[in-house]
Amino acid sequence: MAGMSRRGFLLAAAGAAAASALPIPPPRRRLLQMNGYPIDAETPLELLGETYITPNDLFFVRHHWNPVFPDAATWALKVDGEVERPLALSLGDLKAMPRASATCVLQCAGNGRALHRPIVPGVQWTYGAAGNARWTGVRVRDVLEKAGLKAGAKHLHTFGTDKPPEKVPPFHRSLELDKVREDGIIAFEMNGAPLPLLHGAPARLVVPGWAGDHWMKWLDRISPQPSAQTGFYMDTAYRFPKNPGEPGVTFKPDEMSPVTELFVKSNITEAPPRARVGRKATIRGIAFSGAPDVARVDVSDDGGKTWAAATLGKDHDPFAWRLWSFAYLPKAAGKTTLVARATDSRGSVQPKDAVWNQSGYFYNAWPSVEIEVSA
Amino acid sequence: MRLSRSLAAAFGAVIGGALLLGQAAPEAARETPPPPLGTELGELPAGAMKPLADQACLHCHSADMIRQQRLTEKQWTAEVAKMVGWGAVVPEDQRAALVAYLLEHFGPDNDRFRPVAAQPVGK
Numbered sequence: 060m061a062g063m064s065r066r067g068f069l070l071a072a073a074g075a076a077a078a079s080a081l082p083i084p085p086p087r088r089r090l091l092q093m094n095g096y097p098i099d100a101e102t103p104l105e106l107l108g109e110t111y112i113t114p115n116d117l118f119f120v121r122h123h124w125n126p127v128f129p130d131a132a133t134w135a136l137k138v139d140g141e142v143e144r145p146l147a148l149s150l151g152d153l154k155a156m157p158r159a160s161a162t163c164v165l166q167c168a169g170n171g172r173a174l175h176r177p178i179v180p181g182v183q184w185t186y187g188a189a190g191n192a193r194w195t196g197v198r199v200r201d202v203l204e205k206a207g208l209k210a211g212a213k214h215l216h217t218f219g220t221d222k223p224p225e226k227v228p229p230f231h232r233s234l235e236l237d238k239v240r241e242d243g244i245i246a247f248e249m250n251g252a253p254l255p256l257l258h259g260a261p262a263r264l265v266v267p268g269w270a271g272d273h274w275m276k277w278l279d280r281i282s283p284q285p286s287a288q289t290g291f292y293m294d295t296a297y298r299f300p301k302n303p304g305e306p307g308v309t310f311k312p313d314e315m316s317p318v319t320e321l322f323v324k325s326n327i328t329e330a331p332p333r334a335r336v337g338r339k340a341t342i343r344g345i346a347f348s349g350a351p352d353v354a355r356v357d358v359s360d361d362g363g364k365t366w367a368a369a370t371l372g373k374d375h376d377p378f379a380w381r382l383w384s385f386a387y388l389p390k391a392a393g394k395t396t397l398v399a400r401a402t403d404s405r406g407s408v409q410p411k412d413a414v415w416n417q418s419g420y421f422y423n424a425w426p427s428v429e430i431e432v433s434a
Numbered sequence: 435m436r437l438s439r440s441l442a443a444a445f446g447a448v449i450g451g452a453l454l455l456g457q458a459a460p461e462a463a464r465e466t467p468p469p470p471l472g473t474e475l476g477e478l479p480a481g482a483m484k485p486l487a488d489q490a491c492l493h494c495h496s497a498d499m500i501r502q503q504r505l506t507e508k509q510w511t512a513e514v515a516k517m518v519g520w521g522a523v524v525p526e527d528q529r530a531a532l533v534a535y536l537l538e539h540f541g542p543d544n545d546r547f548r549p550v551a552a553q554p555v556g557k
Contacts (some may be wrong), residue, residue, distance in 0.1 A: 060449075088554055089468060089551035089552060089553070089554060090471060090551070090553075090554050091549035091550070091551060091552070092471060092472075092473075092495055092498070092549050092550055092552040093498065093499075093502060093549050094495060094498045094499050094502075095472060095473055095474035095475055095496035095497075096472060096474065096495065096496045097495060098471055098472050099499075100471055100549075100552060101443050101549070117554050120471070124494060178504045178505065179541060180503055180505055180513055182499070182502075183502045183503070183547070223494075224493060224494050224521065225520075226519070226521035227494065227520045227521060228520070251458040277445075287470050301470070309552050318474055337508035414453065
């Protein structure tokens with residue numbers, strides 16, 4: 060990297076194949092590990108906004124328990140339930156089908172849990188349980204057509220090979236068939252490389268715009284069914300209040316519904332700690348949403364009374380994140396707090412405060428950063 | 435039963451070792467390398483309840499999962515009840531003492547946990 064400005068390098072890297080673009084040098088190539096086993100580790104905030112594509116080795120890892128890694132040679136994706144012809148598709152069978160790709164954000168529903176107040180139990184994710192990657196595989200809809208999907212199926216039940224210890228409930232999930240037939244992918248590649256074991260090899264589900272709990276890793280069975288899956292990970296966990304309540308007051312199950320689409324959100328990933336009056340100081344960040352596009356990102360230096368538009372990065376894809384930057388011109392000396400706010404293509408605006416919930420899902424309050432401005 | 439712990443440690447050692455071979459960059463060599471992903475960051479604090487907590491909790495997850503929590507007595511009581519329901523073996527007459535131990539070390543003012551920078555893995 061010597062002799063090349065960071066910006067120059069990023070521009071050069073943007074032209075290279077995503078998986079081989081490695082602008083982040085080894086000392087900074089790290090994950091923040093929350094849990095030794097099962098592995099839970101997030102990407103440091105300052106690395107999130109450096110590249111449009113999150114490299115595989117810096118992508119957050121979230122395991123519910125020590126995984127059972129399938130043997131790709133004998134692995135098969137079983138398709139049963141409301142289908143004419145139950146199937147067992149090998150990796151070779153999948154690779155022989157028409158390919159589909161999506162570049163989009165995968166975010167853990169609990170990303171930002173540590174920022175909720177009052178504090179809630181669970182993995183204390185801050186910012187980096189999210190990443191943007193190019194996922195390649197086959198369309199769920201093509202697999203279901205191959206099996207002959209019957210009318211009447213409304214939900215896709217999904218199963219992975221990871222098994223919990225003893226009495227712990229299994230991580231069995233389902234999601235609306237309409238959504239997964241629209242743009243769901245069974246992915247066996249991540250950023251042009253074979254899907255890493257830690258991320259669900261040989262194949263995982265990709266559900267653009269929806270929270271990570273739907274993206275079943277080590278996927279080995281899909282089953283269209285008339286009704287939704289039941290169990291702890293459907294009926295108790297991964298549910299979000301239908302209406303905001305009083306922070307700290309626990310919601311009852313019928314006051315909540317399953318988490319699905321991500322909430323509109325921006326983060327500030329880079330900001331200078333100090334600046335001078337009359338000299339531009341550039342802050343950078345990321346923004347994404349469960350809507351296909353981010354329409355704008357704005358920055359305020361007066362707590363949200365007035366806003367100025369940030370510049371959105373060139374790279375964008377449906378349900379991917381958008382890099383952004385903002386050249387702030389300090390007008391007066393002293394401590395200045397900048398806040399950012401994203402607006403998506405459906406008009407949803409990132410709120411000042413997140414909706415508190417006892418599981419700590421979907422934290423998306425305005426991010427802020429403090430800059431010491433001197434004369 | 436420590437099978438899950440040793441498996442996790444072996445897994446961490448394998449991927450960590452592979453990384454050390456592949457990433458011997460001069461910049462990285464100057465600083466102490468962070469532990470490989472999958473290394474337990476710390477253990478539960480000493481105390482009369484430590485053996486019980488180790489036995490009841492660490493079969494399924496590392497001590498890190500507990501060390502990062504900052505919970506009230508009510509929340510710890512609920513967590514322990516949930517985990518007992520999921521198979522954690524805590525004798526009924528020791529549940530209150532276990533909750534007290536967790537609250538003492540990992541109550542709302544707990545700010546000792548720092549996620550370490552772990553070597554990333556790509557494969």
